[in-house]
Amino acid sequence: MNNYQNILLAIDFSDYGHYVAQRAKSLAEQFNARLHIIHVLDNIPMPDTPYGMVIPLNDDSSYDLLETEKNKLIQISNQLDILPERRWMIWGEPQQEITQLAAQEQIDLIVVGSHGRHGLAMLMGSTAKGVLYHAECDVLAIHLKDHQE
Known part of the structure; x- marks a missing residue:
């Protein structure tokens, strides 16, 4: 397996954005x-x-x-x-723009936050789910819990 060379952080400025950003930075440093x-x-x-x-x-x-x-x-x-x-x-539209940019910039890994919604929200879809299904590269959905800082 080749190492990741280009990692795309998809950020939405939510309360958990800092946590997702730090995970993406850590991965970029690791690889x-x-x-x-x-x-x-x-x-x-x-x-x-x-x-x-x-x-x-x-x-x-x-x-x-x-x-x-x-x-x-x-x-x-x-x-x-x-x-x-x-x-x-x-x-x-987030899912479309994220996956298009990833293809354009030859991204190996997209990092996005996911609240792991259930019920109606899950049926309606989310950005993380849409990116996962449509991206041509790997996608890492960082699970966000309500109690994370």
């Missing part, structure tokens, strides 16, 4: 791999913006919600020592 990061905007309105649009992180906008999201991604990326050319913020 001496390049760590990439993606945040898919699907929870804020983006007027006149087509799905799949990459949001430039170095351009300022007058949209406060977008600037807040960009600043969070930049801060996390800086803490993880992820180079600017390996950072993406994309407007769209």
